[in-house]
Amino acid sequence: xxxxxxxxxxxxxxxxxxxxxxxxxxxxxxxxxxxxxxxxxxxxxxxxxxxxxxxxxxxxxxxxxxxxxxxxxxxxxxxxxxxxxxxxxxxxxxxxxxxxxxxxxxxxxxxxxxxxxxxxxxxxxxxxxxxxxxxxxxxxxxxxxxxxxxxxxxx
Numbered sequence: 001x002x003x004x005x006x007x008x009x010x011x012x013x014x015x016x017x018x019x020x021x022x023x024x025x026x027x028x029x030x031x032x033x034x035x036x037x038x039x040x041x042x043x044x045x046x047x048x049x050x051x052x053x054x055x056x057x058x059x060x061x062x063x064x065x066x067x068x069x070x071x072x073x074x075x076x077x078x079x080x081x082x083x084x085x086x087x088x089x090x091x092x093x094x095x096x097x098x099x100x101x102x103x104x105x106x107x108x109x110x111x112x113x114x115x116x117x118x119x120x121x122x123x124x125x126x127x128x129x130x131x132x133x134x135x136x137x138x139x140x141x142x143x144x145x146x147x148x149x150x151x152x153x154x155x
Contacts, residue, residue: 003047004139005038006127007065007101010055016063016106019051024068024102027136028076029084031096035136040071040097042138048155049101050139050147052127058112061147064155069100107151121146 007027009015019025030036049065073094076084089095117128125143126132148155 002141003042003044003067004050004141004144005043005047005067006050006052006061006137006139008052008054008135011053011062012055015053016051016065016103019063019065019101019103020106022103024100026069026074026098026100028074028098030074030098030136031084031086032134032136035134036097038136038138039099043067043070043099045070048104048144050144053110054135058114060110060112061107061116061151062110063106064104064148064153065101066104067099068102071097071099074098104155105153107148108153109151111147111151115150116147119146119150 030039045067047067049067050061051063051065053060053062073091074096076082077086077089077096078091079085086095116122116125122128122143125139126137
């Protein structure tokens with residue numbers, strides 16, 4: 001069964017345009033246990049991802065990606081020179097996990113967070129919930145489909 005996700009990235013760090021140019025990337029640096037558990041235990045090859053630009057005016061969903069490699073140890077945690085270094089994580093006992101994603105397509109029109117919040121069909125979508133800050137979160141298929149409809153994008 002196909003899963004659906006929303007993954008947040010700050011566009012000045014890594015944008016959807018960067019993913020399109022690179023074709024695939026590893027999703028490293030996640031340092032939240034709940035988000036890590038989603039990547040480790042739930043994300044499967046072929047799952048779809050709404051690529052969300054956070055810390056941007058306006059924050060918005062920019063494109064669609066797909067999981068192309070399931071969870072594996074986040075090697076940035078082992079590198080003491082990396083900003084995501086975690087001394088308690090090691091290759092023998094990794095604390096953090098990442099997945100690889102591939103670009104599918106840019107949305108025909110971006111969908112700003114305000115538009116998501118104003119759509120009653122998305123009232124239960126996690127990204128519109130007050131205080132919801134997870135960088136990796138599940139999305140229901142009906143919400144994924146509604147975002148595509150709002151953006152004028154066909155998959």
